[in-house]
Amino acid sequence: MLPLSHKEMLIKISAILLVGFLALAYEAIKPPPPRTCGSPGGPPITGPRIKLRDGRHLAYKEHGVPKQLANKKIVFIHAFGSSKHDAVIVSSLPQGLVEELGAYVVSFDRPGYGESDPDPHRTAKSIALDVEELADNLGLGPKFYVIGYSMGGQSVWGVLKYIPHRLAGATLLAPVVNYWWPGFPSNLSIMAYKWQPKQDQWALRVFHYLPWLTYWWLSQKWFPTSSVVENNPAVFSPQDLQIISNMVDDSDIQQSYVRQQGETESIYRDGIVGFRTWDFDPLDIDNPFPNNEGQVHLWHGEDDRLVPVILQRYIAQTLPWIHYHEVKGAGHLFPYIQEVTTDVIKTQLLG
Template sequence: MAGGVNRKISAASARSHTRRANRQSSPLTLHSGIFTKLLVVLFVGILALVYQAIQPTAPKIPGTPDGPPVTSPRIKLRDGRHLAYKEHGKPKDIAKYKIVFVHGFDSCRHDAVVANTLSQEIIDDLGIYIVSFDRPGYGESDPDPKRTPKSIALDIEELADKLGLGSRFYVIGYSMGGQVVWGCLKYIPHRLAGAVLLTPVINYWWPGFPANLSTEAYYQQFRQDQWTLRVIHYTPWLTYWWNTQKWFPASSVVAFHPDILSPPDKALISKLAPRGPYVPQVRQQGEYESIHRDLMIGFGTWEFDPMDLENPFPNGRGSVHLWQGDNDLFVPVTLQRFIAHRLPWIKYHELPQTGHFFAHAAGMCDAIVKTLLVGETAASA
């Protein structure tokens, strides 16, 4: 019967065999360890690049060594921030009506369309004082990283108090500034004598809108704006990156693409004088705390729904007016109509064959201000 073969292996031979085996396996182990470390380094590097890409640059605060100079009067707010303002019309000490104007998106205190186009006759006859101001992060007003619809309303109240406008005053907000007026109606209604929302920007995620109505209006936007608003609403921490990256088209509004203008707007703008030399001031602190912060607040999750508001003037001692063009490509008229239906105490004025910039038309602000201050009958006379 055949048996197994026994081999005697010397200790030296065994050690030699082990060394050869170790020499054959160690390169693989070494390469695997290096590869793992390289992956970790690469992953950390990518994370660092991503983090850097989504982090906005620090704002250039006016009056600081690295910031722009302060050229306008400013008030100091309760939290130490400064608010820059500009006064128009009659001196406030003798004016009968005092109005706070709230500028729109990518604008500043100089873009006070009501003050800039109101006729001198109306100013003198009615005795009108208007103050416009740079909203936080714009122009020469300090940024407010904690800005909310409530905080900006309280800023307006404090501005009115510091300037001595009295216990009650009027507010007029244009476009994104119109959104600010909703905050005033919510948080400082007791300080208001009346209010005007000029084609106020809406938020598609306000709960009061029927889902089918807001969805339909949402999908009427350009595809790039749909994606921009999704990013802003659901992942606000990516807003800066989305609006500065070059891979995908971002907001057409930020870029002021000509296709966002309706035919009435194009016709009107072609007749207007160019904006003044102040334009570089608008974004001089940086885009994040100005236009990006505006978008995050305007289309973020609000702390209240404007459609739940109650009439701030149940005794008839004031009025709220909403003006809207029926051919506005920035703000869907269908949603404004729903708001006006939901809040019947708002006096709704829809202008036919009119776009987003109707307030710049000759005589328009005269009619708007007269309607607010002395009533519709007097305004149409």
């Protein structure tokens, strides 16, 4: 065998280095597998779950009156970085009001959160079908209410699109918007997008254009990633900060449960699902209650610094069948204010 020339040797070494670099890069962007509840070495299963159509399990928690005695049945969809234990639509109400209204509420861990199995194929449609299966497994009847907060509020759009025939009513609380929904005028969505901190603008671009890079982007420590993921107080309004200061400091315990299966299929997946291209435009949804047999309500804070209010106002103008409520001086955390949440639940159930 003839010895390699100097040029051939350099080419071979360069090729080896390139392969090594690509291997390291792949490992850096490849997320670790989730620690599924009940699997060997995974977190334990501590509460009730149902088995879904595709074999996944969905963990849930019941509140209010027993469902067999209830005349109002509600499915609550939790926010980003939250869980079935954070059913703000119940916890923020005066004691006894849920029972007085005859309401049964079930909250559930969205896929990958808490004790619900991850769903790497999660979409707005799959969440809607999860809600329907949960309701059917628990025997909630042909129609029920759905209430969602923040990222859970965004999920309600999928419910309105895919299972409107199952709804007695729906409420969206400070729902997250997707700046790439085609129904928004480009000048308006660009303006709202640019109101976000620079680091959040970059995170949104990654979610939308480079979802395969999400794990590396949100886990690296070289530069700021996402204000929400980092719990940066700069994104909260003065009212939000006051609400946070009054909360019981059990955030470490809560987040341990929320992220126990890993961040990739919980909070990171939320960003991808929320801001990628959707297979429908919420601004094209038809009125689910053409005969006024139910109502859809959208509540938003005037001073919400996470989700721009100008986009919610446009949605309300475009979809006149939505009952829009703007909470004066409120930020993103207004559902934690007892008086407001009391209005929310009474408006939906008694309106």
